Amino acid sequence: MADYMERISRLKERLISVKPEMDLENAGILTEGFIEYENMPLILKKAYAFRKQCQEKTIFIADDELIVGNSGSKIRGGILCADCCWSVLDDELETMSERKYDPFHLREDDKEMFLNTVKPYWRGRSNYEQWRRQIPEDLRLLRDNGVVFIDRKGVRGFGETTAGYSWLLNAGLKGIKETIEGRRSCLDLAVPGDLEKDNFLQALLFVCEGIETMANRYADLAEEMMAEEKDVVRRAELLQIANVCRKVPMNPATTFHEALQSFYFYHTSIFMEQNAASYNPGRMDQYLLPFYRGDIEAERINQDQAQELLDCLWIKFSEPCLFQDAETAEYAAGYPMFQNVCVGGVDETGRDAVNELSYLILQASIDVQLYQPSLSVRYNMAKNPNSFLRKVVELISLGTGFPAFHNDEVGIRMMLNKGVPLKEAWDWNPCGCVETNLSGRMRQYTALADVNLGSIVELTLNDGVSRKSGDRISVSTGNPVEYELFEDFMKALKAHLAHTIHATVVGSHLLDEICLERPVPALSLTFKECIENGTDYSAGGAKYNVGNGIIMIGVADLVNSIASVRKLVFEDESVSMKELCAALEVDFKGYEHVQKLCLDVPKYGNDDGKVDDIAAEIFTYIADEIERYESKFGRMTPGILPVSGNTPFGLEVGALPSGRNAWKPLADGVSPSGGTDLGGPTAVLKSVSHIPHDRFNQGTLLNMKVEDELLNSEKGIQQMMALLKSMCSLGVFHVQFNVIDQEKLLKAQKNPEQYKGLLIRVAGYTAYFVELGKDVQDEIIGRTVQKQII
């Protein structure tokens, strides 16, 4: 083990021993700032309060840290964005500490401060309250019945964005300030519109001042601590921290350490401004490279020291914890920050962009093995070298689920489809989960709302009535018994899709309006065109404005259900529509023979053209339907990523013709339903390739299970590399792997009930692991390798 790993282990140890806590200092200062600056324009109030946060927030430098900074006042704090959604905490004041998904400990004094200071000021003024009051009736019905999930944006801030880090590192706040001043000097307040622009530009100057003050406070603190420090080594480290913080982000960074610190001060600032998931660092192996190379060439640091600094930053990425309401947390559980770091891809000349720093970044994730940052790979099969692909496979084999593997060519096409010219599309970066983004240039909500495709099937077979509530929540498409042809069934299904998408688009437009009152000057600061246009990010100041993302959940459930209806009711006529509907109504109780027929229909995920054709057709329809709509910020965009939404959505849906029982989770992403893919990884990839991935330009997500066998030998690694290349040839966008290792098999042997769907290759055939005899199970367990969990 490298020497630097001792420090990293200690940092990691401390981090994972801390339980997430509500961090209300930020909300308190914001509130006081708004009161102090009352009667000023909103954008200035927001920036003034931000500056006040920078001036007054609690800061600390923990032992062993080399990179410093924190968006709140605690190591693992959840920040309440009072102006967005103070009422979420009000609603959950008594349950927040103990709730099932993502609890945050709430201290008594914080609770008191919230009730006395925060709540009285913000009551009736937050975005979330506006949203709750204004949501249209038809959308409310769909939302309350779990057909659409759309509250997320009322609760979180913008996020889902990649700031212009590179500009900040290279120009420093000083350079950005000059640009702002230059722009201001061109304004004439007598010209209509220039007053608003001037307000906005002044707000940016407040932000600059705030960040500078915060950095200097860290420098002061490091100097104070140095005076007290007995250990000479640590004293030298503190001196270096002080020097770095004194210099950046005010000035351009000149060393690797300065670049990382400058990055992190700004990164925490935008999170401090607005609690949200998916503030994506983006292509760190590109914009940090000159600083790394400069240090190495000048022999200021060696590779190990650079790795140590990078690892220290990697630890910091796991500090912030996303705060959201209980229901939203259920849809995206695990305090998910989705700070997506990307390596690989192509450069501005279209050539291989992999460099020595790409490997260091992969190594940082191998070293640290925490849940953040989300590490993504842009793999360009034509341009990136095999040595890079191999390192990626080594990281996959650790079984942490990282990296998310993206097919670069498809990502580039998604960007083109968003209206970005090829030259800039080459610079795309994965965002959040699997969405597509462009550093410092693009504004959108990549995942504004989720649509429950299981519900769509249910509504089609139940005349627009929710089975769970019994309420009519969608259009009436008639009694399904009267469908004479399969085409009639499809027409009805498309009518429900069209209705749901229409209602969601209206909701999206409404959220766009509400979010005009959610300015983000700190984020806007590194979007050059925001300054040029004198317009905040929230109001469309960025270079590229894209319509919000509408996300599909339950792909396999939809496809398999359509396949069952087509085969059983219309082709074989082995089950009548009447009998099928009756069976679904009672969750197949007493209709076990119908359920068996449903389950026996060939399933998506087995490379069976007859099922996969349906996937191609229906997802082309969905992409067409979403892209029909324009918004204030551009054409609406489709995507397929579940986060964890497939589980709560499943709770809202009764039995389905796929054979799935009522109230069970839906399938995730574009993956087959668990336990229905019997043909191995190549068959899964072939089926999945029938979805028109390029058109779902907010990304598509595939989870694949891979057996240890494919990763624990030299031959296996080679085949894994070939499998990933094949996936690129097939035009599949993304995949991430869960490794079936010894530990998992032992658990399955112990608790077979929980692992019913676990498939395993035996000897020439695939079987359900729990159905094998114990001796065969033991033998399979014996052939897998125990993973070292660090």
Next chain:
Amino acid sequence: MSLEGTILRIERSSIHDGEGLRTVIFLKGCPLRCVWCSTPESHSEEIERVGEKIYGTVMTVEELMSEIVKDEVFFFHSNGGITFSGGEPLQQADFVSEVLRHTRKLGINTAMESSMCFPFSELEKVLPHLNTLFADLKDMDPKRHRDLVGIDNHLIIDNIRRAAETDYPLDLIVRIPLIPGVNDDDKTMHEMGEFLGSLRHLSAVELLPYHRLGLSTYNALGIKYRLPDIKVPSASHMKGKRDIIGRYVERVQ
């Protein structure tokens, strides 16, 4: 009319039985009854039904080809291809030969696993279309060979020798299933080594460790498993045996 074959099952993305990612086609029907056989459901060429489970399906050359091409992208990137296994592919040599011929035309790598227990004329039907032939060598002693698999080994030994002497540009890999206490005594290893060392063209020898993964199927079919409780050979045991063979031939895996 297209030839038809009886197929037990098709396994895709296998990383065994040849280079790269492979589609392994298990055929039904085998004249041997090896006591350690892990696929008893392949013995009969007839289609068998056990409860709800059906072992075997009849396919035409075209139908099988359409299954094979499904993974052509994966073959391309992994340098993989198809492998016929069994059962015993030579029992359906005309069918196998036709499929191999079509497969090779598409630029896909071909391999076959065989116990080599058919007249050489059957083997000759497939040799021109093969990239790799995996030939099983189970024992050197004719009498014990008869006890373990049902026939003596003269035809097999002769076929292996003749396959090693053909001019077709194929890789011959001899596979030895190592059954502890049954066919893995050092004397047998030396005899095997001597024989293998005398072959004209031999790409490699592979020792395959005994396993019991087929046990569930024996139970399902109601067939008695004739071997006593034998432990799976350890890595060091395997290495010792490999070392012996390695004294006679260059590449032992």
